Amino acid sequence: MNLKQLSDRLGLSQTTVSRALNGYPEVSEATRERVLKAAQQTGYKPNKAAQRLATGKAKSIGLVMQSAPEIGGDPHFSEFLSGLAEEAVKHDFHFVMAPASPDDEVNAIKRLIASGYVDAIFLAHVVDPDPRVDLLRSSSIPYLLHGRVMGDTHDYPYLDVDNEGAFHTAAKLLLQLGHKRFALLNGMERFTFAMRRKIGLENALADAGLTLSPDLVHHSVMSDQAGFRAMERFLAQPERPTAVLCASTTLALGAVRAISKAGLKLGKDISLIAHDDVLSTLRPENFSVPLTTTRSSLRAAGARIGQRLIGSLGGASELPQQELWEAELIVRASTGPAPT
Amino acid sequence: MNLKQLSDRLGLSQTTVSRALNGYPEVSEATRERVLKAAQQTGYKPNKAAQRLATGKAKSIGLVMQSAPEIGGDPHFSEFLSGLAEEAVKHDFHFVMAPASPDDEVNAIKRLIASGYVDAIFLAHVVDPDPRVDLLRSSSIPYLLHGRVMGDTHDYPYLDVDNEGAFHTAAKLLLQLGHKRFALLNGMERFTFAMRRKIGLENALADAGLTLSPDLVHHSVMSDQAGFRAMERFLAQPERPTAVLCASTTLALGAVRAISKAGLKLGKDISLIAHDDVLSTLRPENFSVPLTTTRSSLRAAGARIGQRLIGSLGGASELPQQELWEAELIVRASTGPAPT
DNA sequence: CCTGTCCTTCAAAGCGCTTTGGATAATTCT
DNA sequence: AGAATTATCCAAAGCGCTTTGAAGGACAGG
Numbered sequence: 001m002n003l004k005q006l007s008d009r010l011g012l013s014q015t016t017v018s019r020a021l022n023g024y025p026e027v028s029e030a031t032r033e034r035v036l037k038a039a040q041q042t043g044y045k046p047n048k049a050a051q052r053l054a055t056g057k058a059k060s061i062g063l064v065m066q067s068a069p070e071i072g073g074d075p076h077f078s079e080f081l082s083g084l085a086e087e088a089v090k091h092d093f094h095f096v097m098a099p100a101s102p103d104d105e106v107n108a109i110k111r112l113i114a115s116g117y118v119d120a121i122f123l124a125h126v127v128d129p130d131p132r133v134d135l136l137r138s139s140s141i142p143y144l145l146h147g148r149v150m151g152d153t154h155d156y157p158y159l160d161v162d163n164e165g166a167f168h169t170a171a172k173l174l175l176q177l178g179h180k181r182f183a184l185l186n187g188m189e190r191f192t193f194a195m196r197r198k199i200g201l202e203n204a205l206a207d208a209g210l211t212l213s214p215d216l217v218h219h220s221v222m223s224d225q226a227g228f229r230a231m232e233r234f235l236a237q238p239e240r241p242t243a244v245l246c247a248s249t250t251l252a253l254g255a256v257r258a259i260s261k262a263g264l265k266l267g268k269d270i271s272l273i274a275h276d277d278v279l280s281t282l283r284p285e286n287f288s289v290p291l292t293t294t295r296s297s298l299r300a301a302g303a304r305i306g307q308r309l310i311g312s313l314g315g316a317s318e319l320p321q322q323e324l325w326e327a328e329l330i331v332r333a334s335t336g337p338a339p340t
Numbered sequence: 341m342n343l344k345q346l347s348d349r350l351g352l353s354q355t356t357v358s359r360a361l362n363g364y365p366e367v368s369e370a371t372r373e374r375v376l377k378a379a380q381q382t383g384y385k386p387n388k389a390a391q392r393l394a395t396g397k398a399k400s401i402g403l404v405m406q407s408a409p410e411i412g413g414d415p416h417f418s419e420f421l422s423g424l425a426e427e428a429v430k431h432d433f434h435f436v437m438a439p440a441s442p443d444d445e446v447n448a449i450k451r452l453i454a455s456g457y458v459d460a461i462f463l464a465h466v467v468d469p470d471p472r473v474d475l476l477r478s479s480s481i482p483y484l485l486h487g488r489v490m491g492d493t494h495d496y497p498y499l500d501v502d503n504e505g506a507f508h509t510a511a512k513l514l515l516q517l518g519h520k521r522f523a524l525l526n527g528m529e530r531f532t533f534a535m536r537r538k539i540g541l542e543n544a545l546a547d548a549g550l551t552l553s554p555d556l557v558h559h560s561v562m563s564d565q566a567g568f569r570a571m572e573r574f575l576a577q578p579e580r581p582t583a584v585l586c587a588s589t590t591l592a593l594g595a596v597r598a599i600s601k602a603g604l605k606l607g608k609d610i611s612l613i614a615h616d617d618v619l620s621t622l623r624p625e626n627f628s629v630p631l632t633t634t635r636s637s638l639r640a641a642g643a644r645i646g647q648r649l650i651g652s653l654g655g656a657s658e659l660p661q662q663e664l665w666e667a668e669l670i671v672r673a674s675t676g677p678a679p680t
Numbered sequence: 681c682c683t684g685t686c687c688t689t690c691a692a693a694g695c696g697c698t699t700t701g702g703a704t705a706a707t708t709c710t
Numbered sequence: 711a712g713a714a715t716t717a718t719c720c721a722a723a724g725c726g727c728t729t730t731g732a733a734g735g736a737c738a739g740g
Contacts, residue, residue: 003697012720016718018699026717045450046697047696047697048455048456049393049457050389051696051698053696053724053726053727054724055697058389065425067425067428071620072619073417073418073419073420073620073638075621078413081418088407094439096437097435099425099429099434110383111385116387117388117389224626257627260628279413280412280414281414281562281563281590286564288601299412355689358727366688366689367688387725387726390725391726394726394727456696
């Protein structure tokens with residue numbers, strides 16, 4: 001069933017039917033109702049591709065999804081997506097996901113833009129420098145980043161968590177508790193969120209006249225397994241750390257396991273603070289020793305990004321708009337005074 | 341840059357340019373090269389919406405994503421997606437994801453089909469009866485299920501794991517070890533995968549003249565938290581179970597925590613077998629006591645589904661095709677003889 | 681030199697929708 | 711009553727692509 005068939009059946013023109021369906025005022029209430037009813041009965045749904053072609057709008061936002069055999073699914077990704085979806089479903093938007101191998105992301109974005117399938121583009125996992133951001137900046141399609149590049153040029157729209165501040169605060173708490181030897185369990189080095197977290201920690205240490213030993217810094221994907229291995233390595237050092245900052249609860253899971261395996265008590269022999277993205281399947285308060293965390297909901301970020309992206313399409317101001325969310329420091333049992 | 345502009349610039353007709361680009365034989369090699377080069381230089385990318393409108397094909401597969409404020413991100417979902425993406429990226433396919441609230445999924449599928457945006461549809465989280473499956477069956481769009489409805493009418497294409505067999509086997513192992521009192525930590529009751537797992541366990545017990553106590557069955561979302569709570573409840577029973585079957589490693593995570601909190605030793609006081617979807621962030625071999633599991637990779641299933649779906653569009657046989665994957669039983673340290 | 685073939689290219693129609701610029705009929709104003 | 715609005719509705723163009731049917735040119739054979 002298409003527009004033509006529907007209008008033939010009603011004895012009306014396509015114009016009128018289209019207008020009736022889309023709420024234009026130039027049709028009488030009587031015919032509008034007639035049209036609506038017929039559309040309902042016949043199950044008529046407009047063809048989006050045609051709509052898109054005619055209007056240039058399609059109520060869809062595009063995102064490229066990194067895909068490679070060695071990259072597994074990321075719970076952070078789906079947590080974020082569920083927030084985005086929550087907002088999208090309210091406005092009848094959908095997503096177009098273009099999978100791309102890591103070295104082909106720029107092209108994937110180009111294709112996405114040119115495809116005419118999407119009204120706006122979302123981008124995450126910002127690196128520095130980031131060619132994808134440059135591309136988006138020079139294109140005319142609306143977009144929004146989750147995260148930002150390094151440096152102070154803030155002429156592009158983003159939403160980011162204050163990662164530097166979060167780890168700075170966390171480190172300060174540990175310093176106040178008397179800790180001197182710190183370790184960092186971080187995400188992949190190339191991501192700016194990881195860079196900023198490291199900087200936050202380093203600055204806090206510098207303020208206290210301390211430095212971060214390169215041997216006590218680990219960068220990797222954020223899996224349970226990676227956390228375990230890295231923590232085992234840390235503990236094997238001649239002078240082992242008494243304070244650990246951890247970029248995610250999944251990493252913390254492994255780290256905690258390594259700690260108890262070594263016979264150490266969390267919150268006593270060793271203190272740990274993890275960043276908590278509020279993953280629905282893994283809560284820091286449910287760890288055997290509840291985790292002190294810097295918290296910022298990934299899902300909420302997704303929802304907010306959806307809101308802004310969809311809002312900007314509705315004709316809201318086009319100004320580059322930035323948003324920086326502070327993470328909450330939540331003290332639980334995994335932190336305590338430095339052992340003497 | 342569109343086709344018309346490109347062809348004007350080349351002094352050729354749109355027809356010729358289109359044919360050159362799409363590899364038709366009716367153009368001379370000389371002009372084909374000229375066209376290809378120009379397309380490259382100008383960065384011409386065909387508009388997918390127009391292509392779709394003209395051909396009816398769009399190299400895209402659709403999926404609806406359940407979204408509700410109370411549903412968080414699901415690591416299983418993203419693990420599966422990464423498999424699907426792996427295959428899609430090979431064939432330059434993309435996904436169209438329509439988020440829908442749980443009570444609106446049928447409509448979301450209808451919209452997806454009518455939208456003209458997708459060539460095929462993928463569906464997961466099968467329930468029974470499942471109106472979405474009925475809809476797909478009666479529509480003419482190619483589709484594929486991950487999972488299947490209950491009953492023996494197998495006239496629709498699916499790929500499923502033999503959940504019943506997996507839990508049957510797992511239960512048998514525990515029975516051989518002398519266990520008599522079983523508990524089940526399952527996924528949501530409405531999903532057929534959960535139903536089948538329960539049946540597998542019940543049948544194995546029945547063969548041994550045992551029954552499953554309703555007090556020792558728990559259905560919920562598969563989160564760490566849910567696993568913890570349920571296991572605590574199980575352990576509080578007057579006669580506590582000595583064997584536990586667990587529908588996922590995330591549930592097992594919480595369950596194991598409850599067990600150690602109660603001062604019990606896994607693999608000794610209590611045995612546990614979990615189903616392992618091979619989530620990249622949570623490996624059963626890395627649990628403090630490595631977990632005995634029934635294993636079946638979700639990511640592999642995603643890749644296989646992508647392969648079949650994309651293949652069927654390429655004109656392969658349209659026969660309803662079924663596939664049932666056996667899960668591997670992998671014995672590790674979380675299972676041991678029943679305590680006497 | 682003319683005709684029949686093949687090779688290459690093109691004009692135009694069509695995919696299903698929106699939207700511009702009228703046209704017609706109903707209503708109001710003078 | 712006739713003129714000026716206003717309320718409804720419509721024909722046709724256009725979005726960017728593919729594809730059908732046909733035309734023009736080159737080349738061989740008669």
